[in-house]
Amino acid sequence: MEPMKEKELQILNASLDLFVERGFHGTSTSEIAKSAGVATGTLFHYFKTKEELINRLYLYSKECMLQEINDDYHSENSFKDNINALWTALVDFGINNSAMFQFILSFHCSPYITSLTKKEVETRSERIMEAYILGLEKQKIKDVPYDLIVDYLWGSVVTTVNYFEKHPQKMNPQIRDLAFDLFWDGISR
Amino acid sequence: MEPMKEKELQILNASLDLFVERGFHGTSTSEIAKSAGVATGTLFHYFKTKEELINRLYLYSKECMLQEINDDYHSENSFKDNINALWTALVDFGINNSAMFQFILSFHCSPYITSLTKKEVETRSERIMEAYILGLEKQKIKDVPYDLIVDYLWGSVVTTVNYFEKHPQKMNPQIRDLAFDLFWDGISR
DNA sequence: TACTAAACCGACTAATCAATCTATAAATAT
DNA sequence: ATATTTATAGATTGATTAGTCGGTTTAGTA
Numbered sequence: 338m339e340p341m342k343e344k345e346l347q348i349l350n351a352s353l354d355l356f357v358e359r360g361f362h363g364t365s366t367s368e369i370a371k372s373a374g375v376a377t378g379t380l381f382h383y384f385k386t387k388e389e390l391i392n393r394l395y396l397y398s399k400e401c402m403l404q405e406i407n408d409d410y411h412s413e414n415s416f417k418d419n420i421n422a423l424w425t426a427l428v429d430f431g432i433n434n435s436a437m438f439q440f441i442l443s444f445h446c447s448p449y450i451t452s453l454t455k456k457e458v459e460t461r462s463e464r465i466m467e468a469y470i471l472g473l474e475k476q477k478i479k480d481v482p483y484d485l486i487v488d489y490l491w492g493s494v495v496t497t498v499n500y501f502e503k504h505p506q507k508m509n510p511q512i513r514d515l516a517f518d519l520f521w522d523g524i525s526r
Numbered sequence: 527m528e529p530m531k532e533k534e535l536q537i538l539n540a541s542l543d544l545f546v547e548r549g550f551h552g553t554s555t556s557e558i559a560k561s562a563g564v565a566t567g568t569l570f571h572y573f574k575t576k577e578e579l580i581n582r583l584y585l586y587s588k589e590c591m592l593q594e595i596n597d598d599y600h601s602e603n604s605f606k607d608n609i610n611a612l613w614t615a616l617v618d619f620g621i622n623n624s625a626m627f628q629f630i631l632s633f634h635c636s637p638y639i640t641s642l643t644k645k646e647v648e649t650r651s652e653r654i655m656e657a658y659i660l661g662l663e664k665q666k667i668k669d670v671p672y673d674l675i676v677d678y679l680w681g682s683v684v685t686t687v688n689y690f691e692k693h694p695q696k697m698n699p700q701i702r703d704l705a706f707d708l709f710w711d712g713i714s715r
Numbered sequence: 716t717a718c719t720a721a722a723c724c725g726a727c728t729a730a731t732c733a734a735t736c737t738a739t740a741a742a743t744a745t
Numbered sequence: 746a747t748a749t750t751t752a753t754a755g756a757t758t759g760a761t762t763a764g765t766c767g768g769t770t771t772a773g774t775a
Contacts, residue, residue, distance in 0.1 A: 344722085359637065362551030366763060376724040381764060383722095443632075448548065481704055482696065485689055489708055492685035493678075500677050507671065515670055519678055523712030533752085555733060565754040570734065572752095 345383045347373040349394050357439045361391060361449050392454045395444055398437045399458045403465050405430045410468040416477060417521065423469050424494060424517055431498030432508070438498060479526050486524055493520040534572045536562040538583055546628045550580060550638050581643045584633055587626045588647045592654050594619045599657040605666060606710065612658055613683060613706055620687030621697070627687060668715050675713055682709035 341349075351373035355364040366387055370377045384390040409422045431438035444450055466487075478486065497516040501508040540562035544553040555576055559566045573579040598611045620627035633639055655676075667675065686705040690697040 342722085360549050360551060362549060362762095365761075367761090377764080378725065378766085379723050382724095385764095387763065479704070479708070481708065482693075482701070484693070485701070485705065485708075488685050488689050489682075489705075492681045496677050496681035500674055504671075504673070512671070512674070515668070516674065516678075519668070519670065519674075519712040521712075523708040523710075531752090551732095554731075556731090566734080567736090567755065568753050574734095576733065 344375050344379060348380055348383060349397055352390060352394055353436050353440055357436050388449055391449050392451055395450050395454055398441050401437060402430050403461060407465055416472045416474050419469055419472055421517060427494045428497050428513060432501055442495060478524055533564050533568060537569055537572060538586055541579060541583055542625050542629055546625050577638055580638050581640055584639050584643055587630050590626060591619050592650060596654055605661045605663050608658055608661055610706060613679060616683045617686050617702060621690055667713055
């Protein structure tokens with residue numbers, strides 16, 4: 338991604354919080370501009386339309402998340418350890434970037450995100466996941482459609498992050514590892 | 527719930543589809559009225575405000591879902607069989623009532639649903655789940671916080687329903703049972 | 716210093732929104 | 746039969762919206 342102007346980032350960050358809180362149509366461009374400390378004219382200088390804003394915001398958020406799991410794969414580690422590292426990185430990202438995580442969650446199947454944006458994100462996502470995927474040693478994992486396992490991993494991450502959001506006092510590595518076991522013991526034979 | 531006038535139901539059904547497709551603020555009351563085949567005046571006769579409409583729609587949807595799992599508990603069956611019946615009933619509801627399921631998913635933590643509505647739904651929900659909960663025999667289940675198990679069950683249902691939505695050709699009882707095993711083997715020791 | 720282009724501003728506009736209002740028609744009660 | 750309430754419609758209203766426009770400031774460059 339190209340480096341971003343300061344005001345552009347301010348607008349992205351302001352709209353991130355507002356979109357999560359009130360949704361796409363529930364947030365007016367003037368509110369975003371005010372919250373970002375810029376004029377509406379400036380907003381439309383950086384983003385041609387409100388739709389372009391949310392699409393760029395989606396790309397930006399996904400990019401942030403993917404960067405977190407980019408360097409976690411180590412071929413010398415066991416398959417379980419690698420999956421655990423991936424799962425944990427995603428959960429940690431969700432906890433430390435609550436708004437971004439919720440945004441990705443809420444908007445990944447939203448009609449405002451164009452299919453072009455989705456495709457761009459998916460291609461990137463698949464390339465990064467590839468390393469983990471290749472390690473999918475069939476003998477240790479149940480004979481279940483590959484993409485069901487992937488969806489199930491993401492579902493488990495989402496459940497865990499939301500659980501920690503709801504019960505912050507229970508947020509500790511022990512329960513986190515316990516939650517991973519719920520996933521791992523489910524998929525392993 | 528009280529019996530509903532015909533037009534009231536038409537409005538609820540029309541708004542269900544539109545809210546899922548375009549969100550709360552993305553759907554205008556005039557669109558809802560048109561799609562329901564009534565005038566806007568009629569809509570506001572049955573629902574004082576747009577917010578009341580979405581709250582009543584939420585109650586109505588949850589009620590439909592809870593009715594599906596109301597009579598499935600049988601104390602003479604094993605704990606696993608009961609949990610399986612619950613899980614399967616929820617997945618089947620999600621498949622057969624796609625819009626309602628997505629609506630519940632999207633709006634259960636939405637700011638438009640008042641805390642009063644949420645409380646009303648939760649109380650009802652907890653009373654129905656109680657039977658299943660009581661059967662939670664600790665010796666068969668991992669020693670994990672009770673509400674994490676509940677969240678994890680719901681997460682597993684959501685993942686499974688969405689998977690079937692995405693891959694309709696893979697929607698069969700075999701894969702459904704396989705998905706249940708992913709959940710069950712995760713929580714059982 | 717003088718020129719240019721990009722960044723930035725906020726008043727403005729046409730469209731759209733939730734909700735109201737007035738007017739009938741239908742149903743129910745007396 | 747008559748009075749009263751309820752159901753329905755659609756035109757209307759004041760507020761709000763996404764996006765524009767003309768002008769000003771800032772930053773880079775010759």
